[in-house]
Amino acid sequence: MTGESEIIERYFRQGFADRRGVRTGIGDDGAVLRAPVGANEIVVSCDTLVDGVHFPKQDGGRHAADLGYRCLAVNLSDLAAMGAEPLWFTLALTLPSVDEDWLEAFSSGLRECAVEANIALVGGDTCRGPLACTIQVIGSVPPGQALLRSGAAVGDAIYVSGDLGAAAAWIQGLESAEPALGLAGLEARFWRPAAQLALGKGLRTLASAAIDISDGLIRDLARLLRASRLGARLRLEDLPLCETLRKFADREQTIKMAACAGDDYQLCFTIADDKQQELERLASELDIRLTRIGLTTTGENIDIFYHDRPVSLEHTGFDHFAG
Amino acid sequence: MTGESEIIERYFRQGFADRRGVRTGIGDDGAVLRAPVGANEIVVSCDTLVDGVHFPKQDGGRHAADLGYRCLAVNLSDLAAMGAEPLWFTLALTLPSVDEDWLEAFSSGLRECAVEANIALVGGDTCRGPLACTIQVIGSVPPGQALLRSGAAVGDAIYVSGDLGAAAAWIQGLESAEPALGLAGLEARFWRPAAQLALGKGLRTLASAAIDISDGLIRDLARLLRASRLGARLRLEDLPLCETLRKFADREQTIKMAACAGDDYQLCFTIADDKQQELERLASELDIRLTRIGLTTTGENIDIFYHDRPVSLEHTGFDHFAG
Numbered sequence A, B: 001m002t003g004e005s006e007i008i009e010r011y012f013r014q015g016f017a018d019r020r021g022v023r024t025g026i027g028d029d030g031a032v033l034r035a036p037v038g039a040n041e042i043v044v045s046c047d048t049l050v051d052g053v054h055f056p057k058q059d060g061g062r063h064a065a066d067l068g069y070r071c072l073a074v075n076l077s078d079l080a081a082m083g084a085e086p087l088w089f090t091l092a093l094t095l096p097s098v099d100e101d102w103l104e105a106f107s108s109g110l111r112e113c114a115v116e117a118n119i120a121l122v123g124g125d126t127c128r129g130p131l132a133c134t135i136q137v138i139g140s141v142p143p144g145q146a147l148l149r150s151g152a153a154v155g156d157a158i159y160v161s162g163d164l165g166a167a168a169a170w171i172q173g174l175e176s177a178e179p180a181l182g183l184a185g186l187e188a189r190f191w192r193p194a195a196q197l198a199l200g201k202g203l204r205t206l207a208s209a210a211i212d213i214s215d216g217l218i219r220d221l222a223r224l225l226r227a228s229r230l231g232a233r234l235r236l237e238d239l240p241l242c243e244t245l246r247k248f249a250d251r252e253q254t255i256k257m258a259a260c261a262g263d264d265y266q267l268c269f270t271i272a273d274d275k276q277q278e279l280e281r282l283a284s285e286l287d288i289r290l291t292r293i294g295l296t297t298t299g300e301n302i303d304i305f306y307h308d309r310p311v312s313l314e315h316t317g318f319d320h321f322a323g
Helices: A004-012 A064-082 A100-117 A166-175 A184-191 A197-203 A217-228 A243-248 A251-260 A273-286 B004-012 B064-082 B100-117 B166-175 B184-191 B197-203 B217-228 B243-248 B251-260 B273-286
Strands: A022-024 A031-034 A041-050 A085-095 A120-128 A132-141 A157-161 A207-212 A231-235 A267-271 A290-297 A302-306 A309-311 B022-024 B031-034 B041-050 B085-095 B120-128 B132-141 B157-161 B207-212 B231-235 B267-271 B290-297 B302-306 B309-311
Touching: A004 A100, A004 A120, A031 A085, A031 A120, A041 A064, A041 B085, A041 B132, A064 A085, A064 A100, A064 A132, A064 A184, A064 A197, A064 A207, A085 A100, A085 A197, A085 B041, A085 B132, A100 A120, A132 B041, A132 B085, A132 B132, A157 A273, A166 A184, A166 A243, A166 A251, A184 A243, A197 A207, A197 A267, A197 A273, A207 A217, A217 A231, A217 A251, A217 A267, A217 A302, A243 A251, A267 A273, A273 A290, B004 B100, B004 B120, B031 B085, B031 B120, B041 B064, B064 B085, B064 B100, B064 B132, B064 B184, B064 B197, B064 B207, B085 B100, B085 B197, B100 B120, B157 B273, B166 B184, B166 B243, B166 B251, B184 B243, B197 B207, B197 B267, B197 B273, B207 B217, B217 B231, B217 B251, B217 B267, B217 B302, B243 B251, B267 B273, B273 B290
Parallel strands: A041 B120, A085 A120, A120 B041, A231 A302, B085 B120, B231 B302
Antiparallel strands: A022 A031, A031 B041, A041 A132, A041 B031, A085 A132, A157 A267, A157 A290, A207 A267, A231 A290, A302 A309, B022 B031, B041 B132, B085 B132, B157 B267, B157 B290, B207 B267, B231 B290, B302 B309
């Protein structure tokens, strides 16, 4: 195998979801696309994943397929948090060398995620350098229905989807000295996060604000609150904890990990009191666990309680450049 | 300075071109955008630039502003080659460390290019890792008017814009043992390529096919011809050569560099005989040099002549993974 175009032809041309509206896909200077009729607002987002930073340093490609899946899934999570429907994505892949087995596996995982979410690969760039993958996703929302971080009102209930801490548990298990912690079941929670696209779509007309939890609940909730110029009261005992995580760590560690660790890609959102019945219907329709964990308040602080006792959590979470 | 959001706030929030249609820009999970009325086809493209691969290894940030400019300019060149008007872009920036001087310079160069092209920065991602920059651009074209690689017909004239070889001359001068070759004037040609946006727009209804020259004229023309299932006859003596390059190298080297070296970001396009008068008008209106260098033919080969004598050029150009 020789060139860039062969890599594209062999691994990235086919088997990704087809979408209407792709006039010209991969293979020209740019893709020519037409948004669905009526959905005249588009949503774009991009994320880079770097070897050894966003995922454990690749060792011989054991997780290449997982990595392909994850690179797209974390971007889809941003579309979910906006209430957007996935349409198209581009892939910028930087590779240290051409490893056909790795490319085969990576593209198969990427393809799997793309087909599940019905999003079409429409372009990209491949070059040589330290392993990294930047994906840009484009989605659509009905006019005015995008879920923003800035829409929360005082007294809105704060919810999270699913449970928290699974991805962090796997990462920390990895990094700990004990190898056999029974974390195998958590591996997929890290590598193949399920972007909450159906939930995001369902929340368009229900939630007042939303964000996805990539860097930890507290940190991401703080971002939502900052955008809405609000504070919050949280009840830690209500956090939906990953069951495996509870076996692996003590209660304090477990709660701290659920509150502060990242990579869960669940949604955190706010909703007015009078819409909570509709929310329950949505949750049961989608068979998704939704947990009320607190309330928005005036002010700028997140006041955290554990069984009515105020507690202090370091608002760590993940920041690439935190001092 | 501590975190990611501060980097965004300080260096990337303001001063980039404003565009109508940006409902929600930087600072949410995604940007919410509305394409201009009537321009219901959008064009997307992305390119990654990696330190030491796409530009000389950064030494103390002497070229940080240039790099910011170049990262966007090479992407705009893809929009130009599609005949698209720039609308919005996202930036994924991977940095080894937080160097405020570097960020200040990089963002100023990026901003300069964005303002010139009237394209708005709407989102992005910043993380730690080996220096690399992926930009995704989104533009619009009137329905059906995108310039594709695949539209050329037999007997169309082949043109290139501007002159060729300047960027390569600077790169090669850099790499050669002779430091004082008078290449200062060429530096900007490498670092600040002028995306041919006005030309691309003007060619929408004139050219039958177009591509931008990033990896060398011969290699990029071959891509256009492959997409159009055609061959070509080229006259090397007609190539528009960079004047400084002619002083720096002998005639054979000069022509070879103009034909095979990359980074010029001029447009190469094909046009039917009966539209060449209109093309001349466009060239004089835009004050752009357009040079006819050959003709499309049936078959699959590019036959290259120098004063009617067939010559063989290795079709080198740049491929990241060529063996």
